[in-house]
Amino acid sequence: MSKDKENAKAYWKENLRYxxxxxxxxxVVSYVLGILFREELNQFKLGGFKLGFWFAQQGSIYVFCILIFVYVRLMNKLDKKYGYEEKED
Structure with missing residues (x-):
């Protein structure tokens, strides 16, 4: 197998892991915390709302947005590691 194919395979494997x-x-945040453990989390409050309700309504959205930024950062590092980063003119 050529070096480029090995490089691409390793890149894709690491991408799938991320x-x-x-x-x-x-x-875990949206389903487990927001639905399955809702009653247990509702014993606590965050911003005047029960924590289980907060995770179901807001928390999963916030975590999703944060995960998007984390993914972008991880992919930029991964691109640089494997030589796939965008070249500026």
């Missing part, structure tokens, strides 16, 4: 980790985090 995606899996970030999607698991989002799933």
């Amino acid at each position: 995606l899996t980790i970030l999607l698991v985090i989002w799933f």
